[in-house]
Amino acid sequence: MKNFELFLNETGISIFYVKVGLGFLSSFLITFFSIPTIIKISKRKNLMDEPGVRSSHLRKIPNLGGIAMFYSIGVCTSIFAYEIFDLYKFLFASLIILLYVGIMDDIVVMRAYKKLVAQIIVSAFIVIGSDVRIRNLFGIFGVYEIHYFVSVIFTILTFIILINAFNLIDGIDGLAGGYSLISSALFGISYFRLGEYNYPLVILSVVLIGSVLAFLYYNLSNLRATKIFMGDTGSMLLGFLLAFTCICFIDIFIDRNVVNVPRYHLKSAPVVAVAILILPIVDTLNVIIIRLWNKKSPFEADKNHIHHKLLKLDLTHRRSSFYIICYYLFIVIITYCFRHINVNLLLAVILFLGFLGAYIPDIIIMLRNNKLKTEN
Secondary structure (H helix, E strand, C coil), X not given: CXXXXXXXXXXXXXXXXXXXHHHHHHXXXXXXXXXXXXXXXXXXXXXXXXCCCCCCCCCCEECCHHHHHHHHXXXXXXXXXXXXXXXXXXHHHHHHHHHXXXXXXXXXXXXXXXXXXXXXXXXXXXXXXXXXXXXXXXXXXXXXXXXXXXXHHHHHXXXXXXXXXXXXXXXXXXXHHHHHHHHHHHHHHXXXXXXXXXXXXXXXXXXXXXXHHHHHHHHCCCCHHHCCCCHHHHHHHHHXXXXXXXXXXXXXXXXXXXXXXXXXXXXXXXXXXXXXXXXXXXXXHHHHHHHHHCCCXXXXXXXXXXXXXXXXXXXXXXXXXXXXXXXXXXXXXXXXXXXXXXXXXXXXXXXXXXXHHHHHHHHHHHHHHHHHHHHC
């Protein structure tokens, strides 16, 4: 690799752009050509997703697409952004554990507490072992620097919430994959703008985009023979990696003197990160609130998710995913435009808009029902 870099330097070609291009192409192709084999094996061994209470599908579909995504991301990141595994020693180990837990859950359905224990272990590895932590809240609720112990607990909880939040939004075709693609692109662009010190994270984001894009080709297919879900393997992997990139993004803006590390300043960095991941955060919080209000277990499956509400409006999976992603992308744009206002006010605005988006389908359904009653 070093000889190749020297050759490119002599020709005047930037090694970074070569890595970005090859990383995207390799990631896309590995996922694209791996999935047909996974579909074939899944059907032969009957490793399929069975329609259930939360399911929006009426037939059995292979659900091991996350394996292809892991394979692609693991290989391409190790080659084109190997610096990440040098900087964060426990990252690859965490991904391997998530892969095992995800496959086990997709095949035999693990008990919730076992998954939770695994998620705690994985989160502790990356938080304590690699020191990937939320260290500062930049004045949110008057909190700035966080004590180490509190920071560790808070960050582990953040990882667990986001891992499960992406699992919860993976209820219709294209939603979890499409939103992950957009989130990765937003983080990747941000890292690129923040300079070459963050280039390995840019390449990680590009590799994620390539893998998810290839997966979406099959996930959004109208042909039963080529359709596949990412399963818990894929949703947990994406949730974990986006939580990782989110926390790394916040950490960049902490004002500290470190040799050879550029200094950046953006007080609203945590709020911008929340805005980028606003859909899984709001959807999860909203569902938990509804379940507790109805005196049900917060872990009980139901159809109160945003995507379920849009399906009640007789929208297709594709349209539902498209409308949801567009609305929450609008919130990101609002956040970017007002990123220099008071951080608490900005957080209140995006949370209000986020929860408003969760209830817009309810309002439309109510107005439609009232109109029908009036006509009758």
